[in-house]
Amino acid sequence: MxxxxxxxxxxAIFRAALTRVDPYRMIVDHLRLDGSRLVASFEGACHEEDLDGYDRVLVLGAGKAAARMARAVEQVLCDRIVGGLVVVKYGHAERLDRIEIVEAGHPTPDANGVAASRRIAALAEAADARTLVLILISGGGSALLCSPATGSGIPVTLADKQAVTAALLASGADIGAINCVRKHLSALKGGRLLRLLAPARSLALILSDVVGDRLDVIASGLTSPDPTTFAEALETLVSYKLRDKVPAPVLRFLEQGADGHLAETVKPHDPILPLTTNCLIGTNxxxxxxxxxxxxxxxxxxxxxxxxxxxxxxxxxxxxxxxxxxxxxxxxxxxxxxxxxxxxxxxxxxxxxxxxxxxxxxxxxxxxxxxxxxxxxxxxxxxxxxxxxxxxxxxxxxxxxxxxxxxxxxxxxxxxxxxxxxxxxxxxxxxxxxxxxxxxxxxxxxxxxxxxxx
Incomplete structure (x- = not known):
């Protein structure tokens, strides 16, 4: 033919667009070391960190673009990185020197995603005030970091989260609605990762897969305050006619949260927010x-x-x-x-x-x-x-x-x-x-x- x-x-036009938003290029072009200073400059915004003020640099991340981002960060920081863990979709992994990359399920969460989420949570909790954490976030991070929320007495399982994700995807729900529900069923989303990281300082490098580039929606807002609530997550299921189609533990968990019996996601003006800086590095x-x-x-x-x-x-x-x-x-x-x-x-x-x-x-x-x-x-x-x-x-x-x-x-x-x-x-x-x-x-x-x- x-x-x-x-x-x-x-x-050719499409491939030129892909080249422009290659995450490796975006980071190598806009993240640099100037002596002991790490300088991040994107879209006119500039942020600096003096690495002499930290004992170690740790890299965490998740998303379909996170492997390329991790490779670029390794090139920029080299041996200043003590280690790290990044979760990507099956088929997206690369072998790096200092940052471990593991694969998990997307768009439907799986057991590898749960295991990786728990490992990232443990690394985050171990970070102290002398640790700088670079967080690499891109689309897909929400499904990849899928460890269910705990503490309610109502066990929400991976199978429950898989069923909810599949139902939301089939319903025609947009990414904002899907992530509103995901955040309230997750151990890390909606800014909860920041609670685990505190008192460590963090710099998040974010590639947006979300219309309007809302930081609270990209990967379900791992490092951003969440304006949505348990009540809104519950209403999402109602508006898409899914209330009777999701597992009973999910419904009970969201109802318990909506009634005020569970801790909400991180909200604006939370005292932990100044510990992180979010940098948007690539957009549609x-x-x-x-x-x-x-x-x-x-x-x-x-x-x-x-x-x-x-x-x-x-x-x-x-x-x-x-x-x-x-x-x-x-x-x-x-x-x-x-x-x-x-x-x-x-x-x-x-x-x-x-x-x-x-x-x-x-x-x-x-x-x-x-x-x-x-x-x-x-x-x-x-x-x-x-x-x-x-x-x-x-x-x-x-x-x-x-x-x-x-x-x-x-x-x-x-x-x-x-x-x-x-x-x-x-x-x-x-x-x-x-x-x-x-x-x-x-x-x-x-x-x-x-x-x-x-």
Whole structure:
């Protein structure tokens, strides 16, 4: 099959965006040693620590990008690091000299995640006022550090947390709602890691996979105050009609917390908060800007739409298609050749029994709109992809959609509407060679939706 020039351009643009938010590069470029001073400078903000004021430097972390972050920190600090432990998704580990990297389950927590969480908790509790702790946080950290909260007399098990996570993911709940529940069932989230670290000083380096870059939501706010409450976690289950679908111990635990019988997560103005500094090192907006730069280098007029895109994937696809068609037909926003790009994270409410991810579903819904267009999407080419390389429970980052996709689907006898109804986007795009497979990218800053108008 010959290479489609538009598809090749989309692939090149996406990979340029990934390069910009490579966590290794972000840390090596912005974290440095100046004598005994550790200097962190990101997005105009600068923080310094005099390492002569500490006896040791410890590194802890979790997330899909944490291995690359750990490698960079080792390069910058070398033998000043006494050790550390970082938890990553299966297939994301690297071998380092001073920092141990272990693997665990994502997006559904598993026993390895519980064991790793307990080890990190023990290391945190052992840190004293003469210890500087570097904490490496990226998307996926919430599922990877999954040790259940204790102290209620109601044992919440790993299986209970797995069931809640699966139910929330299938319900179409956004990451904020999911993490609100996770925080209140966790031993480390919602700032609770800071309680274990005190009186140690900590510097958190954070790669955002959250729309709006809220520190309390990224990895469920391991080092940030939590504005949500037990009552809100309980209400989340109600609003997504999950109250009767989650394990009974989970419901009783949240009810006990909502009644004031359990300690809340760390709140703003807690006296332990000055002991930590949070540095945001990479965002979706940075990836979006890099995509625009690469598109312009390829001869397209870039039109950045937003870095905070949310909503049901198939509804977002309709809106994106309408914008692209207006650019094509009427020259709105830009003349051709143009490049539209949006970033963020959509959701999928699963009603079928198929397999896919939010980006593949968005691309399939975009194809449905193409099929309804009298011009059958002529001149429009979409790539919707996850920057971490994993879209849902599949081996694909996302999918391409174009008129050529429609032609291949017709030749294969595939029904767009049937595939969309069954949430079976993966099988559909796999059959027409429409998937983008990058493998693990070892970064994670949400998704990019990119449209070329030629």
């Amino acid at each position: 010959s290479v489609d020039p538009a598809r090749a351009d989309l692939d 907006l940075a990836a979006l800007r890099a995509a625009c730069t690469q598109a312009e280098a390829l001869g397209y007029r870039p039109v950045p739409l937003t870095s905070t895109l949310t909503g049901e994937a198939r509804e977002v696809a309709k809106a994106l298609y309408a914008i692209a068609r207006d650019v094509r037909d009427h020259g709105l926003l830009a003349a051709r050749p143009a490049f539209l790009v949006a970033g963020g994270e959509t959701t999928v409410t699963v009603t079928g029994s198929g397999k896919g991810g939010r980006n593949q579903e968005l691309a399939l819904a975009f194809l449905v709109e193409m099929a309804r267009d009298p011009l059958r999407g002529q001149g429009l080419h979409l790539l919707s992809a996850a920057t971490d390389g994993g879209d849902g429970p599949t081996d694909a980052a996302g999918a391409f959609a174009s008129t050529a996709s429609l032609d291949r689907a017709r030749a294969a006898g595939l029904s767009l509407d049937a595939a969309l109804c069954d949430n079976d986007s993966y099988a559909f795009f796999n059959a027409i060679d429409g998937l983008l497979r990058t493998g693990p990218t070892l970064t994670n800053v949400c998704d990019l939706q990119m449209v070329l108008i030629r």
